Amino acid sequence: MTTRILLNCDMGESFGAWRMGDDAHAMPLIDQANLACGFHAGDPLTIQRTVALAVQHGVSIGAHPSYPDLAGFGRRHLACSAEEVEALVLYQLGALDAFCQAAGTQLAYVKPHGALYNDLVRDDELLDAVLRACASFRRDLPLMVLALADNSRERRLAAAVGVPLLFEAFADRAYLADGQLAPRRLAGAVHQDPERTLSQALSIARGQPFADLDGKPLQLQADSLCVHGDNPESLAVLRRLRAQLDAA
Template sequence: MLLNCDIGESYGAWTMGLDDQVMPYIDQANIACGFHAGDPLVMHKTVGLALKHKVTMGAHPAYPDLQGFGRRSMACSADEIHAMVLYQVGALSQIAGAQGGSLSYVKPHGALYNDMMRNESILRAILDALRQSPGELALMAMTTADNQPLRALCAEYGVDLLLEAFADRAYDEEGYIVSRKTPGAVHHDSDTILRQVLAISRGETIQTITGKPLFLEADTICVHGDNPESVAAVRAIRKTLEAQAS
């Protein structure tokens, strides 16, 4: 089971995350592309850090929402979304290429990610942008209780799919992550997080927020590294997964 992390989300004098501490423990870095976070210098440094630790790189495009950290939905047309994804992926791809690296996938950020999962026209606009981008880019998208419609659309566009689950988020019965506004939506207890990661990695069911069993197929699990406690959790997850594989 791969571990991925949203990373490179500092901007100017504002620092977000402990990228240098979490990078050694992850397999995939979802690098911000400037619209919700990540200015050009931060992008350049983050790419260098990923290359140093041999971490696979992906673009993490968002709505143009620096003030809201990309967590607010915006009334953008399909054409606008298509263009903004091309723009952000292109910028990061150029920065990666200048250092001898390349991108392997795209994981939309925040509200764009959630909207993509609920709105087919948004998902199609993103898939079309991936199809037109240089190199072959997979789409990292949220796994749910029924991934067949998502698989079918990706196959239509000739885009590989990486199914993502979350280590520290609660799920509803349809397999969608619960809104952060809901009590219990985010797991903070390390034992609960480890149990959820292990269950997903073993192909076992987890509990929904209502206590019902849920099976989630996943290729990669999203972890966070924005504070010392979350970095410690990532280290524990990596150690546990390695012990399970040995």
């Protein structure tokens, strides 16, 4: 088994009195933390505390920008123009970076959240808008995108603006045959069985095929593996996955 794959988790997604995830216990187990920037979750104090937690544990900080959709947790598709998307992503990067600078660190990458993340798979103009936001913020700032069966499109558009890419796979989400995530409205789209989640995670880390939503084999090449923090079983899975990767 290769241990080169990184582990990432969506974090800082609490808002005011509302709590999401167990960031304090998950942070020591991961390599990359995708921090909400206030548009789908996260408030200034939550962002500040989560940045400090990441710095404490030596975890890379990624921006997790979304559509402006607090009520829908960023999972609703909004009719934003490419120009709007470029501006709203740049706005969120600046907000998170202020806390990073104050803590003596910097943004390491960008991973869009929810509906925006999924829209980038299908919409060249939106993907180009997010790439432009990354490039204008900092020339070497990588964008994390979904690892598909074929990522030639993403590579081509990113190369045109000089943005590095990180390819991501998911431990706890079911996949369609082309490597796209199964929509959450479909039964079985989110794995509830921790054994299924761990098995899929280890297959991806090893570069081996795993079953898609229809039970057919799918193989993905990924730089980073996501375990969602809002899955009730995520902490237990992270502990077992971290131990197995470290032991290899």
